[in-house]
Amino acid sequence: MAVHDTPARVSGNDRATGERATSARQNIPISSHLADMIARMRGASGFARSAVLPAATAVLALVIFVIDSITPYEISVATFYVIVVLLSLRFCRIQGVITVSAICILLTIVSFVLTPDGKLATGVINTSISLIAIAATTYLAVKMESTRLATERTQAHLAHVARVTTLGEIAASIAHEVNQPLAAIVTNANACTRWMNARPSNLMEAAASVESIVDDANRASEIVNRVRALAMRAELKKTRIDMNAVVHDVLPLTQNRFRESRIIVRTNLSNDLPIILGDRIQLQQVVLNLLVNAIDAIDAAQSDSREIHITSFKSDPCCVTITIEDSGIGIDPASFTHLFEAFHSTKSDGMGIGLSICRSIIEAHDGHIWAVPDKLRGATLCFTLPGD
């Protein structure tokens, strides 16, 4: 029932929020977001976080160009372009660094042509040295950057492998534990049939068999309860939370994947969200899982439109609703009802854990989570949490 009445609610609120907080609407293409995020991830100061660093780098390049052009050949200023290349590493990807380096080489050559005086032979030697220095620096910078990216990818992969392995082991051991009483139930039931079919039938033994079946079934359900208790063992550490902050916590973590999949992220976060009481880490986990699903869905769709739209708004009564909409392959109607069940996955390498974890976290916070049905394109997942 919640699933059916929500789409209208979502779009209505979306519009309201849009009007109320147009200033809050950010339309951030990923490339500018990127400089921001890389800088933040590398622990750079606020100086690097904005557009100041690229601007300063450009100014430096210009200053070097002017000085190099007006001073005679004997003064080799062009060597300082290596600083420009190194600075560009802080806000550019590999291709960007190579472009910056190419511009520096071009500027050096133009300066060489423009320089009015000095000995030509010295000029040629100095310019060559500068060009070699720029090329070598670029080579090393690119090498360093690609190593870093590879390390990052490996780490992510390792984390995934570790998670899957542990889960596999846990699953195998639970399967074994539950299978024992099930085997006993089947065997007892077979024995019961035999006691009843015997001539004359032995009802005493048949009744005893049924009793054993009841005991075994109870034992199986006890095991299931124990596993559930184990899963819920982590107690919630509830604090007062602004859900927008949670979204901002998670975005840097997925930046790499956004960049690799060339996804544009639009956020439309309302300014007047009620504060909620919840476990920040667990709620980050929910947003992270939903974002990773959205990225996977877009990768799977391989279409031109590659967008994720995150919105937050105040919903009645005094609740926070977060929606994450993607332009991916969407949700197969057949799997719609099983979407949040454990071990149900539509991904070839999925464990079917992500959304079920999301649901248990959201429900532990007295909220609810759902997917918007009957969408023409992509998928929208929403969750609501009660305000404090």
Add this chain to the structure above:
Amino acid sequence: MLVADSAVVVIDDDPSVRKALTNLLSSVGLRAHTFSSTQEFLAWSIPDMPICVVLDVRMPGKNGLDFQQELSKSHAEIPVVFITAHGDIPMSVRAMKFGAIEFLTKPFKDQDLLDAIYAGLERYQTRRDEMAAVAGLRAKYDSLSARERAVMDMVVKGQLSKQIAARLHLSEITVKICRGQIMRKLRASSLLELGRMAEKLDRTSQRKSQ
């Protein structure tokens, strides 16, 4: 036939599985002896009657597969049926290689288990009969004198009395008397039967020396 005087040994660490198997076996008139571990089973004095062991693979202490290997050395005649909650191909291959009757995954069909147990008990009986026959034969062979044994070895290799006499420096008539003694003591009615007996003795003595 076999059912009345035979024992089914169930070794499984799970009490509910043990209880259920006892129930199933007694519903078809089979007596079950249950043990929670292989050590407990080894402490038991194995009765002299047809036995079939129903063994769980995963158990605390020694696992079922290792135990089967050990049992096949000391009590080769005892058949083993495996039941496991999580079997894979390497496990079942290993079990069958060491002579397991069946490798069933829990939960199993009751008829499959019972069929395997009946087959096991039957195999036990055949093996015991065979072993008794060989033991009797060996006792008879042991009653032969040293000269008779030497003559018998050459007879079953197809040598003529004349050749044997020449080789053993005996008269041909002595060899012929020896041959008569051998046939009488081993109760062999023909040369062919004597050959078969020699082969059986040879095989079991080879198995022992291995």
